[in-house]
Amino acid sequence: MTILGIYCIRATTKQGFMTSNGRAVVHRDSIAIDITPTVYATPGLTGHSMVFRGCPEGCPPTGAVAGPKELFRLVKNDPPLFDDFLTSEETGKHQDKDACIRCSISTFNNQKNAERLRKDIPYFRRHMVAAGVVPVEAGLMKRTLSTVGHWSWWPTAGYLRHSPFKVVA
Template structure:
């Protein structure tokens, strides 16, 4: 069910079935597979960043509050050109865990099962809405 690169204890036991509306920051004009790669998938040969677990970096970041997604776009330089996309998660799309950060109380980590196509359920939303 999970990609090969996930550690054996990942996703964590306290993660819940994916559900509800979430925002994902994407880099293309419409959501694509490249917008749903984890840090680990993008950095296969790098060491896990300090303060993170291997399991965390196998998940992707999403937000339940659009204001938090917008805040990240405005405050973190590597996201300045990102666009918020909205999707409705269901249990078939994996599991999710609330992982608030200093910048975003609505931050969640989402672990996507092997073979899922999450980009198909996301639509870019207007930053001014």
């Protein structure tokens, strides 16, 4: 079996790091959480699998697709950093929300929809819009939530999520 999206890296962030053996460890309030992997047989990529960390069974959901796909995200840093692409599960936020959505990254299908969120929500007003084409090995994506143009992106374990993104606005 071929595994896509596994890299021997050590990506350090304020909240955690990815070890060279592929274990993700997230530090939240001095508590280390070891996130176990979910192996997902990737639709449309016969003979390939992707590994996701921290996702419940059945997640990513049916209908999620692999890239390449251009996505937009609100970020705090220019250039974008790994910390700009942490999931709610990794940061410990939104614990009352759906577990599958918490282990995804919120993105948008176009710049206009990302800018609308930035304008409408005071918390995001100082954020910048970053755009990037998410490649096939970077995970799965699906149109989710009721927000116009919202897409959830479930990144594969070890993928440097910020790498394809550049600030555009």
